[in-house]
Amino acid sequence: MMQLGLFSQPIWSVTEITQYLRELFAEDQQLQDVWVQGEISNFSRPSSGHLYFTLKDAGCALRCVMWRTAAMRLNQLPRDGEAVEVHGKIDIYEAQGQYQLYADLLRPFGEGALYQEFMRLKSRLEAEGLFSEERKRALPRWPRRIGVVTSPTGAALRDILNTLRRRYPLVEVVVAPTAVQGEEAPPGIVAALEALNRLAQPDVILLARGGGSMEDLWAFNDERVARAIAASQAPVVSGVGHETDFTIADFVSDLRAPTPTASAELATPNRQDLLDSLVDLSGRQVRAINASLTGLRLQFQRLSNRLTFLSPQTRIRSDRQRLDEYAYRLQLSCQHHLQLQRTSLHNLEGQLHTLNPTAVLQRGYSIVSKGEGRVVRSTSQVQANDILNVQVSDGIFNVEVRNPDSG
């Protein structure tokens, strides 16, 4: 029976028991979202890009894995012996039967405490109104003088100067060199801002530092620096660390740039844009002057047309035309008149012809006249021996009167 009892218990396969444990882990919310603090050992990074290490403290060890995608977000790789804080979830690696921390975040030890401090200062200054939008000043369109507060040896200064040379070489740069990291950095930055405003009176100040850990950038989370930025006469553009880094200086500044290079870009116009707008203005000038010349030409054309219309030349020409017209009409009426005359003349000729005495003479009559053309119509006009003229159709001859009364 005892043996039966022994065998009545279910028997798990390794896989089954491992699965069971994984489910237990997965049900515990605490294990899904956990920060663990410890010292790194056995760090390795094979060609896959994943990170493997062990977190240790005085008595215990915890295997950790950080996949490549999470590892790529690290500013710098951890080293053995380094004290760190790691975030992730606890799960079981089935093939080895080993629980481990699957890490997604890793930061140097103490940064958590720094972060708390950062948040406290941020909310205090925010409540004071130091970050308010009304405080932000506009940057000048064309700065003549740019102040730069940064380390004289850092890449940030080199990047800024290169950017300014490329974009806007017309500007004058005054660098206020200062430490940007360590104990002496905050008072150094405060003094640099003060000296720039007092000595150089720049149109805008770039406050810059290249990328680094949260601790490296800590000077830009210092309250003294924040107040010096707020007190600056010239507007301040902050360009601290990388795009993902936010510092108190970024919040107080009039403009936050993601990087030192970007701070120089935001503070200046771009040379190419300036050249483009020059080309544009030149073109507009040419078009404007052409349009105005065309307008003037049109105006001139209109006036010139009116002048031609009003000129005596035109009057003369039109009078001449009218004259021609009259002459033609005169000619027409003359011809008509002449025709009429001609017709009546013809009629008169006919009449005249019928009245012509010569025509009667041809019919055999004759005209007798005495002396100077006195036509003889009666015997009483003549006496014997008078010489009379007799006109017939083809001539005249004389006759002598014999018996004047014999008629």
Added chain:
Amino acid sequence: MTKSNPMTGETTAESFPPIQGMTYEQAFSELEAIVAALESNERALAEGMALYQRGQELAKYCAQQLDEAELKVQKIAGDEIVNADF
């Protein structure tokens, strides 16, 4: 030296201040104003041409400034501003 024709009141090219020595900002602002003036209202031909010529000179000057300018870099040393070779 301002010269203007008393008959027409028009200004001649000589009435503009010299361009040499202007800051880029000054030259560009004047160029913008001239283009705006040319575009907005009608004016006497001589005046328009004078403005146009002035504008072209300003544009050339501005472009030249951009081409030839070399970034001047100084630094604060103690209480002084001195030349720097960063």
